[in-house]
Amino acid sequence: MSKERKITYVSMLTSEDTHAEYEKAVREVETKYFGKHYSMYIAGREVFSEYGEFEDRSPIDTSIIVGYFQKGSREHVREAIDKAYESFPIWANHDWRERVKIMQNASKLIDERKYEIAAIITYEVGKNRMEALAECYEAIDALRYYAKVMQENNGYEKELGPGGPGEKCRMICKPYGVWVVISPFNFPFMLANGMIQGALLTGNTVVFKPTSEAPLTGLILYKLFIDAGVPAGVLNYVTGPGDVFEDEIITNKKVAGIAFTGSRDVGMRLYRRFTSSQPYP
Template sequence: MAFKNERTFFEITKAKKVELFHKKYEEAVEKVRKGFETHYPNYIGGKKSFSSDGEYAVITPINKNQVIGYCQKGTREDAKNAILAAKAKFYEWSRTPYQKRVRIFQKAAKIMSAKKYELAALMSFDNGKNRYESIADVDEAIDFLNFYSYLMLKNKGFVAKMGKPFPDEDCTSVLKPYGVWAVISPFNFPLAITTGMSTGAMITGNTIVLKPASDTPLMALKFYEIMKEAGLPDGVMNLVVGSGSTVGEELISNPDISGVVFTGSRPVGKRIFTQMTSETVKPCITELGGKNPIIVTSKANLDKAIEGVARSAFGFGGQKCSACSRLIIFEDIKEKFLEGLVKWTKERVTIGDPTRKEVFLGPVINQKAYDDFAKYAEMAKRDG
């Protein structure tokens, strides 16, 4: 089985069928609108679960008056129950042949691919990505499902015969699953990173409790539905929507959690790492915010460099760790480069509703993000 990237917009552009892409996305937008204000449960042990604290309205950043769904205000008790469900399923799932596990994730990739436009359209409402960024997010999620399946098959479940230290010895390397993993996913890649972290844990025999970002829970719920449709057994994946101060705290402090994978801010990641290593050292995988520099030399193709910097810095409002936030440039091309960057931005960065074809930049994720951007803009004006 060879691995091949899902490259929807690239392939449809190569085939000179870009208008078909726009048609499919816009049809999906209308379909998604009809599902607004759906009430979503949590899922624990394969069953719908409703929080004693009720639910909250998920508001699209495109329009602060538009509710796109209602999700549960998960409690610590909900998180505990989800952990217990995952723990109860671990023995059976960890002993399921890796080939059978792989088939489930391969099927999930096919289901997700068939629903890619609908998922991309929902993502635009969920976190404000434009159609090009949202379809790329979905493609990346499909890639994670396929690539991890490919790796499991290529490495035969990561069980390998080793060399013989002595003639009468046999040595085998075995990758053993840990147990129950807490998966805490971010708002900025609500399907890609959620799928990647969850799949990596589950396909290797672990069970999980997934807590998506409270601003963007709908993509995680759709991912759960896809995995259920693909045949994932009940209890392998448990999903609890809730705040970091309740559900998140339980996930990082509960003794039945064997590992945590988290994508988000550096302060939160450091605190999770401290918690996970305070008594015994448990696996803790964190992908945190960073400063992504781009270096432009005098020999660079300025047109390509300008576009690359602009797209990296301003795409999705820079709300990602891969966004260019440091530009290191040779003195002799500084003025020409900056003039070109300003010109490109004025001409190409259309701001507005991200479901519209011509829009490059949609809204930021929430009011706090808006206030932070406004604060830094004022600092830049003041300090130069």
Template sequence: MTDFKLTYSTMYAPPAALHERFERALDEVRADLGRDHALFIDGKDVFAAAPLEKRSPVDQNLLLGRFHVAEREQVDAALAAARSAFPAWRAMPWQQRIELMRRVARLIEERVYHIAAAVSLETGKNRMEALGEVQETAVFFDHYSDLMEQNQGFDHALPNDPLSDFTSRNRSILKPYGAWVVIAPYNFPFALAGGPTSAALVTGNCVVLKGASETPWAGRLLAECIRDAGIPDGVFNYLCGSGRVAGRALVEHEDTAGITFTGSYETGMGIARAQLARDYPRPCIAEMGGKNAVIVSRHADLERATLGILRSAYGMQGQKCSALSRIYVEEAVADALIERLVQQIATIRIGDPAQRAHWMGPVATRAAYDDFAGYSKQLQQHGARLLAGGEQLRGEGFADGLYCAPTLAEAPLDHPLWKVEMFLPIAMLARVSNLEQALAEANDSPYGLTAGFYGSASETDWFFEHIEAGVTYANRPQGATTGAWPGYQPFGGWKGSGNTGKAIASFYYLPQYLREQSQTRVD
């Protein structure tokens, strides 16, 4: 991607060549829309009986393709293929596995513009968000390979037993589980499929990936990169299917050795509990929701805070688990912050997100579009008032898409929506008398994913010490609560935002895909 290093922090000032290459790829992708896309099982394309027509949220008249949908039969076949391929894959030296993983990373980078164009059309995220997501996925494959290498395959010699008549040699070895299921969400259908997939594969597990039925194209494109890298048949399998049918079958299947799920709290906790209730427990990594807060001190740089709040609240239309939705601002600077926010919200350019001129696109699903109308109505009740936005956009350029205005509301602290993860371009603001009150409100949530702060250096130390969140930022204009990147910021939540306490792309992530065996050999 040229010498420019794209991350979620650097994406705001890309070189012109990046836009030119994206636009060429977009034209090529648009010219090839409407095809059938198969499942990928045991190294083969599999066509099911009734394909799903997927249309773009950018323009509901635009048919992206027909995606074949897995039923129980295809779930059984995919898990059987993974189980069959597992002995040879786990026996492959880890050095050879990481060589294949890095080959996948290079193929993703070679195709980054074409895949990003498809992701933009499929999800409604702008071109830079789409490019960032695809590049991040390549980094996951590299990063987890690096971690495997740094830990020498998680095979460690331990001290010999203190015996005089025998030599008793001890080792700790981490070993893979088997057929690992990855269930990806619709909002990051490439990165949150590719990240867990790369972790499971590099550690020696085989994978069955189920993409979200709302965004099936990204998973199929990932499958093609993995196939073309030369991963052996059966080691990776891709299914598109509903949670009710394919998802439930994968969660309950006897051949499922472990699961990584990204999505809602309710579904994630249900999957985690189901794995504990089996005849023996199966590992489950559940990355769940967020109701992310920022605190703005009277000592904050308000220009920086305004920029960070806008980028986190309205980037990707608020459809990130890390998106900012709660703003607690000290009374002394509340009016000044509100004035800046309202002015800047009015400058946000909305429209076809694949076009360079537009920063906000549509929400990704019809359900989200409908929810927006209901939430906007509630934000004019219970003592709340809209400060900006609140309407679905239906005029010229918006009529055939799922566009919603970036919305800011001031609300009393007992308003019911303070507790709801809306997953939309909606931020709520409340005035507080001091930072202690702001912190208490920020922590008063069942979630603990990300959090932000704007204020002085001493206040920042206090914030980091007391905030209950897994990913924390202070005085960051690139995003108040968003923007983690592998190798720079591990990403994982506390409380109801995650069930393991270990973050994606952290030092501690890969061992979750492995189980320990202690070996003692007496000579």
């Protein structure tokens, strides 16, 4: 957010422009997005599942079908991991300054489209306008902050003091590889954004699986990053039931890490299974 105007719940509540823009967006998203059939995106390619689709209905009115999304399979997530793995060497060696610019571009795009994003969040998970807009502002702040910290630390590439006599020490940011990002329903935009941007900014590639309760919010976020300049294959978008994807995510040796926000039980199960089968700390 800009330094000229501090955004708070009070400032949003008392702004007539905020209410007018949000209500306009609510009307527009109904015709622009709802009731359509949406694909997955693997290496920039639209992918439709032979296993069919699932309905995404609004919790505020279950007669409203937000959209139809793909029931992805284990084979789909494997393909997404393969493409992210293939894209990793180029992205990891991409100048960190360019990655910073892309994150800054993403923050600008979210700022431009925040009312539309907030309206979609409201329809998908039932948040009021203030909470939905707050997610957008938090995502904007996080993108700008992460980029700023990266710049302040010179991409985490700098000379350090000697560890002892005759020693020369240097810090280098080393990307890990493919990260699978699994986002929750309660903060479907802000938390997904935080996990994705952290991985991308530091040179990792991503397979993004949004919660099945907010797949359109996840798709909008995916497209924002692509529009901001993230190359096809570096970020991939898959949808479907988590239990179908779990075994592939856990056992695939091309997966370097998992970023998950959700229930404790699922998180601990993923952690235990992943660390028992993968050679990572």
